[in-house]
Amino acid sequence: MRVAVTGGGGFLGSHLCEALLRRGDAVVCLDNLSTGRPENIAHLRKYPEFEFIHADVSVTAEVPGPVDAVAHLASPASPPDYLRLPLQTLAVGSRGTENALELARLNNARFLLASTSEVYGDPLVHPQDEDYWGNVNPVGPRSVYDEAKRYAEAVSLAYRRSLGVDVGIIRIFNTYGPRMRRLDGRVVSSFIAQALDGDPLTIYGDGKQTRSFCYVSDLIRGLIAMLDSSETGPFNLGNPEEWTVSDLAELVLDITGSDSEIQYHPLPVDDPVRRRPDITRVGEHLGWHPEVPVEDGVRRTVEWFSVRACEATTEER
Secondary structure, three states: OEEEEEOOOOHHHHHHHHHHHHOOOEEEEEEOOOOOOHHHHHHHHHOOOEEEEEOOOOOOOOOOOOOOEEEEOOOOOOHHHHHHOHHHHHHHHHHHHHHHHHHHHHHOOEEEEEEEHHHHEOOOOOOEOOOOOOEOOOOOOOHHHHHHHHHHHHHHHHHHHHHOOEEEEEEEOOEEOOOOOOOOOOHHHHHHHHHHHOOOEEEEOOOOOEEEOEEHHHHHHHHHHHHHOOOOOOEEEOOOOEEEHHHHHHHHHHHHOOOOOEEEEOOOOOOOOOOOEOOHHHHHHHOOOOOOOHHHHHHHHHHHHHHHHHHOOOOOO
16 A cells, blocks of 8 residues: 555654555655644655655645555644644644545545544543543643544544444553653653652652553554554554553562652542553454553563653753
8 A cells, every 4th residue: 555644753653664664555744843843754764665655644644646545643742742832733633624524525535544542531431441431621732632623533434424434442451552742741751750869759649540551563453454444433542451550660660670669649630540542443453452461562662762852852851
């Protein structure tokens, strides 16, 4: 296939581009690099089937030549990024999704939307299955991301119902692994960077809030399985093993051998207290389940950060 990947320079996008190229697909990566990084895709330029287009898909998502599939991953995805770029986040979730859908429609292509567990907000149902409508504050600070993704799901299904676009929706839960930015505000990368630097590990809240952590290779397998299928979804994609934030901090300290202390800070507004996916549906329809234990995944991520610690720029630190 020839696949257009919006946000292909980001953490997940670059891994998806790489996996598609390795199996023989051609890839067109579209990214304005507002949160993605050129180094994430530098090694992909050796592939003759890889093409990079510097573009803000909120403005245009034009790709010369035929396209067989469109994977729409473009969006700031960590709280510091979407709080710093609120209007851009809303734009890429709305106009950006519409432009990517138009690209798929014009090419009669499969469309994959990378949605998020944030559509469930601070959930009142646990674990979360796809039938749960969520508990989202539509005017809170996180709403620029939550509501952008909820709109993206709505407009994607409207394109399917009204125009026949072949749409598939995946709701991504917490994912981690190599190519995360050191200080992107996500708990795994933040803890690892702080531990390696000897800085205090910062926990927001009492540390009893839970998350479910999926290693990036597992997540990418799920995205490709959905891309190759004719399923609509939405399907949850994540690791159903639930961890408290405090337990994750202790795991990072153990793996890194750091003697960093743990500091507690107030919980941000609307920060979810519990988050765990019910993955029954994706297992039944796509045969997908995570394979990498959290301990192994965190160890691999620590190794990746450790090798690059001396290469990190002042800005990254």
